[in-house]
């Protein structure tokens with residue numbers, strides 16, 4: 001007999017549904033005072049003592065006996081060596097995934113543009129890649145070669161001259177697939193450091209670690225808190241919370257497939273969130289049975305069970321219109337539309353990090369190799385932010401080139417507005433160019 005799984009059941013027509021949904025979605029992304037204080041101490045120490053502090057924190061938090069920073073630097077040749085230490089099958093999978101991610105992101109590349117007005121004035125925007133990007137690859141509880149590809153490839157496509165990667169190697173355990181992914185993605189330098197100390201080193205620079213212009217990549221609470229604190233000194237991509245999946249199903253997909261799709265994100269983290277919405281009550285029962293049947297077969301059963309029981313839900317809705325309403329309210333990181341003819345709903349979806357269309361598009365394909373980025377807005381932030389992309393590694397400068405005639409005409413307008421602001425040097429600067 002299979003052990004019961006206590007997954008929450010909600011009905012969107014219940015009077016207190018909104019309240020229950022708010023409670024279900026709430027996740028405190030702000031670090032507690034203890035974590036905050038510790039991270040601030042780490043950042044201060046790295047700013048003041050550079051490499052020496054990074055080495056000390058690495059010894060303490062990653063249980064690594066290293067003598068100096070030299071032991072925490074991996075040259076490009078070491079990355080190339082990793083390519084020979086993985087299996088041919090692993091190398092081929094990495095190369096196929098990298099190629100698909102690269103060609104998808106090539107389409108996002110923005111070019112500089114200008115236009116010329118009738119009087120010869122030229123206006124436009126110059127698009128420039130960042131000089132140096134820092135890529136945080138998590139390495140505490142698990143290793144993520146796919147995240148190396150998803151973060152480094154858009155940077156390279158954007159034309160970033162130097163990509164510096166940091167990855168902790170607790171107890172000295174190096175993941176060869178992570179290094180091989182770095183070689184394939186074209187990462188320039190790797191430091192085996194992690195946590196807040198790695199973020200601080202990338203932001204402020206040390207004797208060995210170069211300071212970067214922007215830090216991207218997911219990480220645990222120490223990494224996220226450090227990223228918040230160094231924002232302003234450097235750019236950051238986003239603060240990514242635990243993984244989430246919302247499946248909307250019309251009741252016609254194999255319930256085992258749906259259960260495993262829910263587990264695919266639940267196995268990431270005890271705090272991950274997996275929710276199924278369907279207008280078919282009998283189907284929700286079948287998925288509940290599949291969950292109970294398949295959960296014990298997972299390698300990461302304990303993590304997935306905590307996630308499913310603590311933050312998961314099966315939600316009954318009146319119809320597909322109500323399902324879409326719930327999806328927009330949740331604004332999930334991943335939305336699976338496991339329905340017949342998903343295109344009919346696409347225009348109504350307003351908030352989702354990535355939308356997986358139809359019964360065959362398992363979210364897991366997007367995590368590894370479909371092509372779009374797997375670094376996505378979580379915790380409802382899809383309301384205002386977008387997947388990591390080439391645009392995160394490009395910045396724009398305005399271009400203004402006035403002709404003599406253009407400067408004269410604009411000078412008159414600027415003069416009036418400047419005098420209205422009592423900024424007379426502005427006004428006189430513009431007025432010098434007015435032709436009488």
Ligand SMILES: NC(=O)c1ccc[n+]([C@@H]2O[C@H](COP(=O)([O-])OP(=O)(O)OC[C@H]3O[C@@H](n4cnc5c(N)ncnc54)[C@H](O)[C@@H]3O)[C@@H](O)[C@H]2O)c1
Nearest residue numbers: 061138139140141142168194195218219220222240374375
């Ligand atoms: N959104 C995404 O695309 C995505 C992808 C991959 C991973 N993730 C998430 O990233 C996170 C990775 O976390 P992780 O812990 O496995 O690796 P991590 O690399 O983020 O953190 C490990 C580091 O945390 C620091 N640390 C640990 N305990 C500490 C302490 N007590 N005090 C100070 N520092 C300490 C150490 O320096 C250690 O090197 C997970 O939550 C995972 O779900 C998200």
Ligand SMILES: N[C@H](CO)Cc1c[nH]c[nH+]1
Nearest residue numbers: 144146147243244367374
């Ligand atoms: N689903 C994660 C982002 O939420 C990304 C990932 C990496 N490996 C497997 N999955």
Ligand SMILES: [Zn+2]
Nearest residue numbers: 243264265367
């Ligand atoms: Zn995943």
